[in-house]
Amino acid sequence: MRNATWKAASRAALALTGAGALAAGMAMVLVAPAAAGTTLGASAAEKGRYFGAAVAAYKLSDSAYTTILNREFNSVTPENEMKIDATEPQQGQFSYGQADQIVNHARSRGMSVRGHTLAWHSQQPGWMQNMSGSALRQAMLNHVTQVATHFRGQVVAWDVVNEAFADGSSGARRDSNLQRTGNDWIEAAFRAARAADSGAKLCYNDYNTDNWSHAKTQAVYAMVRDFKQRGVPIDCVGFQSHFNSGSPYPSNYRTTLSSFAALGVDVQITELDIEGASAATYRSVVEDCLAVARCNGVTVWGIRDSDSWRASQTPLLFTSGGAKKPAYDAVLAALNNGTTPTDPPTTPPPTTPPPGPGGCTAAVAVNQWTGGFVATVKVTAGSSAITSWTVTLTLPLGSTVTNAWNANRSGDTGTTNWTNVAYNGRVGAGQSTEFGFQANGTAGGLTPTCAAG
Numbered sequence: 001m002r003n004a005t006w007k008a009a010s011r012a013a014l015a016l017t018g019a020g021a022l023a024a025g026m027a028m029v030l031v032a033p034a035a036a037g038t039t040l041g042a043s044a045a046e047k048g049r050y051f052g053a054a055v056a057a058y059k060l061s062d063s064a065y066t067t068i069l070n071r072e073f074n075s076v077t078p079e080n081e082m083k084i085d086a087t088e089p090q091q092g093q094f095s096y097g098q099a100d101q102i103v104n105h106a107r108s109r110g111m112s113v114r115g116h117t118l119a120w121h122s123q124q125p126g127w128m129q130n131m132s133g134s135a136l137r138q139a140m141l142n143h144v145t146q147v148a149t150h151f152r153g154q155v156v157a158w159d160v161v162n163e164a165f166a167d168g169s170s171g172a173r174r175d176s177n178l179q180r181t182g183n184d185w186i187e188a189a190f191r192a193a194r195a196a197d198s199g200a201k202l203c204y205n206d207y208n209t210d211n212w213s214h215a216k217t218q219a220v221y222a223m224v225r226d227f228k229q230r231g232v233p234i235d236c237v238g239f240q241s242h243f244n245s246g247s248p249y250p251s252n253y254r255t256t257l258s259s260f261a262a263l264g265v266d267v268q269i270t271e272l273d274i275e276g277a278s279a280a281t282y283r284s285v286v287e288d289c290l291a292v293a294r295c296n297g298v299t300v301w302g303i304r305d306s307d308s309w310r311a312s313q314t315p316l317l318f319t320s321g322g323a324k325k326p327a328y329d330a331v332l333a334a335l336n337n338g339t340t341p342t343d344p345p346t347t348p349p350p351t352t353p354p355p356g357p358g359g360c361t362a363a364v365a366v367n368q369w370t371g372g373f374v375a376t377v378k379v380t381a382g383s384s385a386i387t388s389w390t391v392t393l394t395l396p397l398g399s400t401v402t403n404a405w406n407a408n409r410s411g412d413t414g415t416t417n418w419t420n421v422a423y424n425g426r427v428g429a430g431q432s433t434e435f436g437f438q439a440n441g442t443a444g445g446l447t448p449t450c451a452a453g
Contacts, residue, residue, distance in 0.1 A: 040317075040328075041074030041111075043335035045405075047290060048374045048438045050075035050112060050297035051335070054271065057081050057098035059307065060105055064322050068303050076106040077114040077270070077299050084118075085125040087147050091139065094146055103154050110406055110424070114270070114299065115151055117159040117205060118144045119189040121176030129177070137181040141192045148196035159205035159238055159270065160193045161186045167208055171219035186223070187232050194233035205238035205270055211250040212259060221260060228263050236296070238270035241285065244313060249274070249281045254288040261294035271301040273308060273315035279330035282317070286334040360427070362391045362448035372402075373443045376436040377418070379450055381427040388425040388453035391418040391435075399441030407435035425453075 037043050044051035052075025059065045080086055081099040088094050106113050119140055131139055148158060164186055166174045173179050193202050204224065209217045220237070227234045237260050243249045257267045269289055274281050289295035302308040306320035317328040359382045366375050379389050394415045401412040406424055410417040424433045
């Protein structure tokens with residue numbers, strides 16, 4: 001994704017070519033910012049996914065901006081604050097202040113963070129732009145290592161390499177100073193990222209790769225297939241999905257997502273915005289993601305139209321004044337109603353047992369589909385406040401936890417123990433907090449027990 005400076009320089013090109021997504025295996029934080037089903041993040045979490053937004057640090061002082069962010073989204077991507085020019089303005093001198101600000105804001109509110117981006121031909125600081133050859137290769141790898149290490153344990157996924165393929169019909173790599181260090185530079189960046197942070201998912205991210213028939217899409221697909229076959233550590237592919245009149249939403253978009261997922265990687269919609277904010281197109285994009293089990297979630301590139309790098313095209317879900325647009329309603333409806341054909345209706349939430357004197361109780365609600373389920377566990381304090389809690393659950397034989405949010409866990413099968421994380425251990429008398437997890441298999445009759453500290 002480009003910044004405002006790029007936008008001004010590239011508006012003509014954009015008109016011609018366009019600008020230029022949690023499911024299996026993604027340990028991504030999902031938290032319902034409000035009552036389930038009433039916000040984008042809460043509804044996405046019910047489907048085992050996230051719904052995120054790109055965030056600018058300087059806008060966190062805007063209360064109207066943060067009100068929408070905190071209410072609606074459960075995932076955050078720093079817009080420019082983790083890019084190379086922001087994090088290493090002088091060679092060997094790293095600056096994380098604004099990126100840390102965004103990360104801290106998100107994590108203190110239970111949101112997950114996507115890192116964007118470690119290696120890119122654009123938004124390089126002057127010192128890097130003037131480098132080439134082995135010196136540039138070493139500088140790039142050091143940058144990947146240092147930044148990924150700094151955010152280790154705080155970022156659930158990284159756009160390791162961004163926009164490395166050329167537009168047009170050639171299917172070739174983009175000519176850049178990084179590409180000229182050798183065709184293996186992308187692989188080298190991924191290996192460095194994995195060495196620095198073994199816990200984060202590692203993604204390749206690009207634009208104009210939405211149409212399955214396009215040469216650029218096929219070239220990225222061939223690279224990912226090759227990486228998977230050779231054991232190069234790639235976990236996910238990001239589709240920016242900047243749709244406009246020059247680069248419209250394609251009818252085979254779902255085919256693209258499912259084809260990449262079939263390679264054994266997650267797919268994520270990473271920078272979604274749609275010229276004119278067509279409600280029908282927004283809904284189609286979300287439904288396509290929901291139809292692909294390995295489509296982890298959706299990130300829109302900005303919150304209000306005034307926050308967009310394409311503000312004049314009014315491409316987002318909220319007006320510049322912060323009002324919900326018809327596209328917002330369409331997305332929320334898709335998230336609440338979008339199930340795969342094999343999904344049975346969501347089971348109704350259980351009645352929470354009345355809190356006893358002191359201690360805590362736990363109740364579980366389950367959304368089951370063929371081959372898996374999402375469980376949401378509500379922990380309620382008794383007549384006295386608690387400062388920590390532990391929930392014990394026994395999973396049916398054959399069920400395995402694949403990811404979880406808002407709790408630490410011990411065990412993925414059989415009897416599992418769940419404990420609070422730093423921000424949700426303290427629960428007031430009679431108050432509640434929630435955590436959740438996704439698992440393969442069937443839920444059976446889960447019966448949680450709770451012990452308070």
